[in-house]
Amino acid sequence: MSDYYDYMLPTVNFMGAGCVEVVGERCKILGAEKVLLVTDDYLNSLESGPVQIVGDYLNKSGLEYVIFDGVTPNPKDKDVYAGLEIYEKENCDMIVTVGGGSPHDCGKAIGVAATHDGDLYQDYAGIEKLENETPPMVCVNTTAGTASEVTRHAVITDTSQTPNVKFVIVSWRNTPDVSINDPELMVDKPAGLTAATGMDALTHALETYVSTGANPLTDAAALEAMKLIAENLRNAVYNGQDIEARENMANASVLSGFAFNNGGLGYVHAMAHQLGGFYDMPHGIANAILLPYVEKFNLGAKLERFAKIAEIFGVNTEGMSTREAAESSLEAIKQLAKDIGIPTSLSESKFDIKKEDFEEMAKYALEDGNAGTNPRKGTVEQVKSIFEDAM
Numbered sequence: 001m002s003d004y005y006d007y008m009l010p011t012v013n014f015m016g017a018g019c020v021e022v023v024g025e026r027c028k029i030l031g032a033e034k035v036l037l038v039t040d041d042y043l044n045s046l047e048s049g050p051v052q053i054v055g056d057y058l059n060k061s062g063l064e065y066v067i068f069d070g071v072t073p074n075p076k077d078k079d080v081y082a083g084l085e086i087y088e089k090e091n092c093d094m095i096v097t098v099g100g101g102s103p104h105d106c107g108k109a110i111g112v113a114a115t116h117d118g119d120l121y122q123d124y125a126g127i128e129k130l131e132n133e134t135p136p137m138v139c140v141n142t143t144a145g146t147a148s149e150v151t152r153h154a155v156i157t158d159t160s161q162t163p164n165v166k167f168v169i170v171s172w173r174n175t176p177d178v179s180i181n182d183p184e185l186m187v188d189k190p191a192g193l194t195a196a197t198g199m200d201a202l203t204h205a206l207e208t209y210v211s212t213g214a215n216p217l218t219d220a221a222a223l224e225a226m227k228l229i230a231e232n233l234r235n236a237v238y239n240g241q242d243i244e245a246r247e248n249m250a251n252a253s254v255l256s257g258f259a260f261n262n263g264g265l266g267y268v269h270a271m272a273h274q275l276g277g278f279y280d281m282p283h284g285i286a287n288a289i290l291l292p293y294v295e296k297f298n299l300g301a302k303l304e305r306f307a308k309i310a311e312i313f314g315v316n317t318e319g320m321s322t323r324e325a326a327e328s329s330l331e332a333i334k335q336l337a338k339d340i341g342i343p344t345s346l347s348e349s350k351f352d353i354k355k356e357d358f359e360e361m362a363k364y365a366l367e368d369g370n371a372g373t374n375p376r377k378g379t380v381e382q383v384k385s386i387f388e389d390a391m
């Protein structure tokens with residue numbers, strides 16, 4: 001390992017109420033003539049929703065655009081190829097995504113498929129495998145969780161395998177040119193989605209903070225993200241119209257993206273990807289359920305850091321040993337999840353989880369691109385037992 005590190009950020013990030021108005025002018029600056037607008041059918045069905053708002057700004061800037069709304073949650077390779085067909089047929093030269101992590105990731109993968117031969121999973125899953133420049137991209141974010149709008153990750157589900165496998169293409173070439181986080185586009189998010197995506201952001205910040213790839217810059221971003229989440233996620237869930245809570249959650253999500261884009265994640269994400277691939281479980285729910293169980297496994301490797309997390313969550317750690325303080329951080333996280341209505345175990349979730357799958361899921365998890373920076377190395381047996389523990 002070298003003594004230096006790189007720190008990757010997208011070129012321009014817009015944050016705050018009203019900032020979506022820059023979308024058209026930013027596309028023009030990037031040289032767009034015809035935009036593929038990538039989204040999902042729900043957001044596209046909303047009158048005066050984010051898709052219509054973005055479309056109006058594109059029109060105002062004199063840009064032509066065509067909508068692809070075939071993105072499904074946990075986006076599939078076939079969604080990517082359906083989008084690519086439109087991108088090519090319509091001679092698009094730029095991608096604008098509107099929505100949460102699913103449209104952003106699908107849009108990134110459309111850009112990869114448009115500029116790279118071969119198979120997305122076979123040839124490009126893993127870290128820094130992209131060889132060619134991808135089309136310019138602007139991401140308008142409507143959830144506060146994945147931070148895909150600021151990261152180099154695209155998480156796609158490969159449906160050619162049974163069971164399906166979620167894989168990650170990680171490349172700086174995938175980093176969007178512009179990210180737009182306007183909290184006014186987030187106020188109508190239902191409570192359940194706010195809770196799940198908020199816990200995804202927490203998982204990003206926490207996994208990076210205890211990862212083997214953490215550095216002073218990722219620490220600063222991760223600590224502030226966790227503080228904002230501890231102070232604002234409940235409010236954002238309980239009162240969706242609280243614009244300050246929404247804005248703070250957007251800030252937290254982006255900060256956690258700055259952190260994990262550079263410091264790496266861990267077994268929570270590696271294992272959550274299996275729950276997404278095998279059962280189509282929403283990503284935020286999968287992370288939120290697994291988080292305390294995985295971190296119980298990791299605790300001994302980063303006791304001081306977990307003790308610091310407890311402080312951030314408002315636990316009075318005075319008089320506690322470092323281990324006691326570290327353990328109390330897991331209780332604080334469980335309490336937050338409980339308060340916002342997240343199931344506390346896999347069996348409590350409404351998904352038909354099968355114990356017989358755990359061995360295979362554990363194997364895939366250890367091969368996942370996020371497993372390498374987990375602070376404690378586990379065997380297939382150990383990862384399997386974390387799944388069992390979470391059941």
Ligand SMILES: NC(=O)c1ccc[n+]([C@@H]2O[C@H](COP(=O)([O-])OP(=O)(O)OC[C@H]3O[C@@H](n4cnc5c(N)ncnc54)[C@H](O)[C@@H]3O)[C@@H](O)[C@H]2O)c1
Pocket residue numbers: 040042043072073074075099100101102103105142143145146147148151152153154155185186187188189190193197200276283284
């Ligand atoms: N690329 C990355 O860095 C990264 C990181 C973490 C997760 N992910 C991936 O992102 C995906 C999950 O993304 P997500 O959690 O943002 O959800 P999502 O994009 O899958 O959206 C979930 C649902 O919420 C709806 N929705 C989105 N915004 C809304 C709004 N403002 N109001 C009402 N409804 C809204 C959508 O229509 C959809 O039905 C997963 O596939 C996950 O693996 C990617």
Ligand SMILES: [Fe+2]
Pocket residue numbers: 145146200204269283287
């Ligand atoms: Fe995530």
